[in-house]
Amino acid sequence: MAGVDLTIQPGRVHGLLGANGAGKSTLIKILSGALAPTGGDIRWRGERVSWTRPQAPREAGVATIYQHIPLVPTLTALENILLDQRAFLRHRADDRQRIGDVVASLGHPFDLDDLAGDLPIGARQMISIAQALAGGADLVVMDEPTASLAGDERQTVYDTIRRLAREEGKAILFVSHFLDEIMALTDEVTILRDGRAVLHAETADLDEARIAETIAGRAITALGRRKTRSEPGPVRLEVDAVASPGKLAPTSFTLRQGEILGIAGVLGSGRSELMHAIFGADAHATGTVRLDGAEIGRYTDEAVAAGLALVPEDRAGQGFVPQMDIARNVGLGVMAQSGAGVRRVDAKDERRCAENAIRRLGIKTPGPHALVTELSGGNAQKVVVAKWLTDRTRVLLLDEPTAGIDIGARTDILLLVRGLADEGLPVILVSSEFEELLAICDRILVMRDGRVIGEADPNETSETDLTLMAGGGDRAPAGAPA
The missing domain is CATH 3.40.50.300 (P-loop containing nucleotide triphosphate hydrolases)
Incomplete structure (x- = not known):
């Protein structure tokens, strides 16, 4: 400064x-x-x-x-x-x-x-x-x-x-x-x-x-609505009666290849609880999750090994290890997906993956050996996302991936998500910013009080409609300062 x-x-x-x-x-x-x-x-x-x-x-x-x-x-x-x-x-x-x-x-x-x-x-x-x-x-x-x-x-x-x-x-x-x-x-x-x-x-x-x-320092291009795909892909993820006592009512849906499924709802609606239950991070959750027809065990390590990847809402507390540099943090995703027998990714591979992530996501950093805690919020979030950008990720779960980051970084991440889906990766996106959901999702599930209460088509739904369905107030304050 x-x-x-x-x-x-x-x-x-x-x-x-x-x-x-x-x-x-x-x-x-x-x-x-x-x-x-x-x-x-x-x-x-x-x-x-x-x-x-x-x-x-x-x-x-x-x-x-x-x-x-x-x-x-x-x-x-x-x-x-x-x-x-x-x-x-x-x-x-x-x-x-x-x-x-x-x-x-x-x-x-x-x-x-x-x-x-x-x-x-x-x-x-x-x-x-x-x-x-x-x-x-x-x-x-x-x-x-x-x-x-x-x-x-x-x-x-x-x-x-x-x-x-x-x-x-x-x-x-x-x-x-x-x-x-x-x-x-x-x-x-x-x-x-x-x-x-x-x-x-x-x-x-x-x-x-x-x-x-x-x-x-440049013009920001507004995100237009995602173009409707002419041919829906095959079903990749099946969520069947997944529930958690006191948190989440039995919930069922499917996710297709290349589809971005949005989850809308106000705080406490069950959005994050649903993501945790799917990912095996809720020990009390019940129900069945299948990926490409094969049932996934109810533990996080089994979900990761099967190809599920979760970018959590609390990036500082759950998304990265503060004592590790960018390369080590990026390598954690590869290590987790490689199974329990792998305790460390080769240092050269870590550096190569980190350098690719820095280029691909436009991470502003002195280099791959900088600590994530030395980065700005938007760049730290890009590291959390980059950790799961591997060939073994088969479904990407994103819980508030743009919270607390600037408009440029937010646009970068949303365009990345859209590009990953265009390449065939199925994505579930939780966001409090309904405008984001309407811009990049193929369809949106609306949650309230721990249950899915409806589904919205982004091409036929306004932000006001989505807000009313979710039961939340308007996000923007009413009226300019006096």
Whole structure:
């Protein structure tokens, strides 16, 4: 990052945008005290400050909500919220009442006594938001707080942000890759590219097309609807009465060669639970999964050996090994598909596979031996996808593959998925972005309350229709800022 100027004013929502790797995360780390700047000044309430530890900005009234949720899974929601305030070991009844009021303002997305590790990713994100609000911060930095949330939960966050800025006079720095919510929610926008601020403007003076082109440094081609295939391929995957107690009602469907099957639904509808059950990641799941007529065992290693590959929703927690470089992470897919007797892929083969993935997916990295944790979110997600781009993958399961990544990387991944299907690979795609499902899927199953409640034809369905079927609210906030 090189010399970014940014002014955040009370009572306003300031949007911060940029492609993955543009410098947003570095700037947030500096503001949160996690990284010391190498030059320039930070002024807080008119006074020059030097924050060299995360506790300092929190004590000064600056709270940061991170994209990757830093919660303790074995603690309750209340304990996690108080842990951020160093009140965990001495919390009293009035603390519980105070935190309860904050959570109530968010629409009761979780119970205070729920273990954080037992909650879905969207609810965990809401705990992080509650942490910031409970601390009474005057500046709240939100790093993609809606990336993992369903439509109604996003609307709750939007309403909370508006109330904090307009009624309580809080300053909000809002980082997002969703251009529609930037347009409707923010008062002003700063766009970073290659570590520099390349645009600052009032939101009312911009449109989505100009923002997208400024972020990418190039024009972004909109994804048109996928062309209907003239001849459907043979059935490859059969899901027969797959269910999980309390999570998923008996579900049956087939998947054909070269088909992209979308799964639509709001958070808690059973989308991820269905993917886990198919992949053998749910020990309580029942039912039968067949690939090319052969039944697959109910364990993950058997599913992988048969050719199923899952890109999970939580890429940081489940998608890659942080201590390993790109080459090793890419090699994990080959190793897993090779069977229990293979403990390591040849280093030259790992490097070759990683170099091919870097070229094919356009991963921005110094080289195959860079740690995945050193990459931006979009590039890290490309590594997770690349891990399964092998000759042995026969069905690709994608759970929210574009969550939290910029518009350029999102387009790259969706075009890759479309290309893989055109080559004959069957794909199941879960996405909260119904526009994406309508653009690249051949058909869409709609889920609600753990069961499939209908099927939609992308050529005959609008985004509004799909939202109403799924039972979720509109994703974009209604109305522009006043």
